[in-house]
Every structure is written in structure tokens, then in C-alpha cells.
Amino acid sequence: MILETILSSISHDGIVNFAPMGLHISDTDLERSPVKRIVFRLYPGSQTYENLKATGQGVINFTDDVLVFVETALYSGCPPSVPSQKVRPPSMAHASTIWEFTVTRFDPSTEPAFLEGKIEHREQRGGFAGFCRAQGAVLEAAIAATRWQWLPMGKIIDPWPVWLELVQKTGGNREREAFNKVGSFLVGKGIQVPIVSGDGRKASL
Ligand SMILES: Cc1cc2nc3c(=O)[nH]c(=O)nc-3n(C[C@H](O)[C@H](O)[C@H](O)COP(=O)(O)O)c2cc1C
Structure with a gap:
């Protein structure tokens, strides 16, 4: 694994x-x-x-x-x-x-x-804190972002709405901030993706 x-x-x-x-x-x-x-x-x-x-x-x-x-x-x-x-x-x-x-x-x-x-x-130093599905979504988005130069655009754009929904529904502030930072990074590279607003609703960059 x-x-x-x-x-x-x-x-x-x-x-x-x-x-x-x-x-x-x-x-x-x-x-x-x-x-x-x-x-x-x-x-x-x-x-x-x-x-x-x-x-x-x-x-x-x-x-x-x-x-x-x-x-x-x-x-x-x-x-x-x-x-x-x-x-x-x-x-x-x-x-x-x-x-x-x-x-x-x-x-x-x-x-x-x-x-x-x-x-x-x-x-x-610490214990297991429990699974949060938003964390998996942020990791997927982040790893895709590190490969933005090589990946076909669809590998980022197509799953993005699924990741976004998971972060909105199951994430806390830290997951939302992390996901938005991935979004800001991609927008900086010319790849337009929506982000999550502070109250968990969808917003645009
Ligand atoms: C969740 C996750 C897992 C990653 N796993 C690997 C990996 O196994 N091997 C690798 O070469 N890069 C991996 N990367 C990409 C590196 O973290 C990325 O290239 C990073 O910018 C390297 O930083 P550095 O130049 O400071 O070492 C991963 C990224 C993420 C978000």
C-alpha cells in the first residue's frame, strides 16, 4: 500500500x-x-x-x-x-x-x-483522529496540481466537482482552506476551477 x-x-x-x-x-x-x-x-x-x-x-x-x-x-x-x-x-x-x-x-x-x-x-506523539472524506479529496486535488504541467487537463477539471462537493459537505475550515489554496495555485497557472466559500457554499475565484 x-x-x-x-x-x-x-x-x-x-x-x-x-x-x-x-x-x-x-x-x-x-x-x-x-x-x-x-x-x-x-x-x-x-x-x-x-x-x-x-x-x-x-x-x-x-x-x-x-x-x-x-x-x-x-x-x-x-x-x-x-x-x-x-x-x-x-x-x-x-x-x-x-x-x-x-x-x-x-x-x-x-x-x-x-x-x-x-x-x-x-x-x-498523537493518536488516530478518524477518517474525513474531504481530506482524501484535498490530497487528490493537490497531487494532481503538482502534475499540472504533464497531466491531461481533463484529469484535473473532470474530477474537480466531485472533490469540491466532498470538501463542501464533509470538510472543516482547514480542508476548505487547503482546497482553495490548490484552486488558487491552479488559477495562477491559467487553469480555471471553482473554490469553496467560507460557509461551505460554492464560490468562484
Ligand atoms: C499527496 C501527495 C503525494 C505525493 N507523492 C509523491 C511521490 O511519491 N513521489 C514524488 O516524486 N512526488 C510526489 N508528490 C509530489 C511532490 O510532493 C511535489 O513535486 C513537491 O512539489 C516536491 O517538493 P520539493 O521540491 O520541495 O521536494 C506528491 C504530492 C502530493 C500532494
């Missing part, structure tokens, strides 16, 4: 970066709790790709805060962080769980590149 996470990494110069990345874990590895081996598939061109290739350390931050996903994916956001125990990149202060890891294999010969890592330290 793939779990959507925020990955912290660091450059040679010590500049910290946060970005959403999908963590690949097999059912077998999940059953062998605690998980020891992790895999990411990284597209070239991101700062995360460069950092992990260069410095080989990262932190996997688990959070249900979709606003952090949108801000780090589309606006170079840097959430509040705290120092790590075993690696140089810090972790997200408000993550519910963090896994610090070192890279054991980085294979750039495939696209996306294949990264395998070993978990060096883990911390559980």
Missing part, C-alpha cells in the same frame, strides 16, 4: 525541506510490525530527490493536516519543526508519528527513482 506522508530532508548546506511523498509498504512488512524497511519512488526535479540523493537521511512525518500537504507541495511551506534523534533533518512538530530513516539504496536509473531506507528511530 501507499501511505501519504510529509518527508523532511536536508541539503548539504543544511537547508531543510518538507514535501509530500507516498511511502510504499508491503502488506508483509506491515504485518512484521514494527516496520523496518521503507520505499519511496521519487520523480527527478524535486528538492527532496536532490537532498535524499546527496545526504541520505530523512524523516517520515505522518499527519492528517491536509493544509500542510498543500503548503509544502505547492507553496514551499515549512511547518514548525523539532530536532531529530538520529538524523540531521528535523521532524514536523505536529506530526502524530515520525520515522527517522537513513537511505540504504538510491537508484536513479529508473523513473521514478527507487529509494530504500532503514528506520533508525520512531516516535508516536
